[in-house]
Amino acid sequence: EVQLVESGGGSVQAGRSLRLSCTASPYLYDNYYWAWFRQLPGKEREGVAGISGITSYADAITSYADSVKGRFTISKDSAKNTLYLQMNNLKPDDAAMYYCAASPVNPPWPPEEGRFRYWGQGTQVTVSS
Numbered sequence: 001e002v003q004l005v006e007s008g009g010g011s012v013q014a015g016r017s018l019r020l021s022c023t024a025s026p027y028l029y030d031n032y033y034w035a036w037f038r039q040l041p042g043k044e045r046e047g048v049a050g051i052s053g054i055t056s057y058a059d060a061i062t063s064y065a066d067s068v069k070g071r072f073t074i075s076k077d078s079a080k081n082t083l084y085l086q087m088n089n090l091k092p093d094d095a096a097m098y099y100c101a102a103s104p105v106n107p108p109w110p111p112e113e114g115r116f117r118y119w120g121q122g123t124q125v126t127v128s129s
């Protein structure tokens with residue numbers, strides 16, 4: 001069982017930055033697939049960014065939704081058991097509830113939320129124009 005707790009959300013003006021954090025317990029497993037999703041009320045969750053598990057033959061691979069490429073960066077610090085989402089140049093369309101999620105296997109991109117076994121409770125991001 002993996003428990004995930006997000007933090008770092010808030011209210012910012014367009015063009016500013018936020019960094020979301022997701023702390024995993026007991027561990028941020030290196031062989032898991034970790035992702036950030038976002039959701040607007042009444043809509044399905046959208047995969048925003050993902051980072052694959054590390055294997056003996058490949059380093060972690062990152063993937064991004066087209067809408068955030070060049071602005072968002074996903075990363076992880078295994079020593080701190082923490083997943084990050086650095087969000088720069090935020091736009092009003094980025095406003096949503098953001099969730100981190102984990103899967104024991106690497107899913108195809110874009111990810112389907114049903115493939116993820118573990119979810120955090122979410123952190124709200126509000127962007128004003």
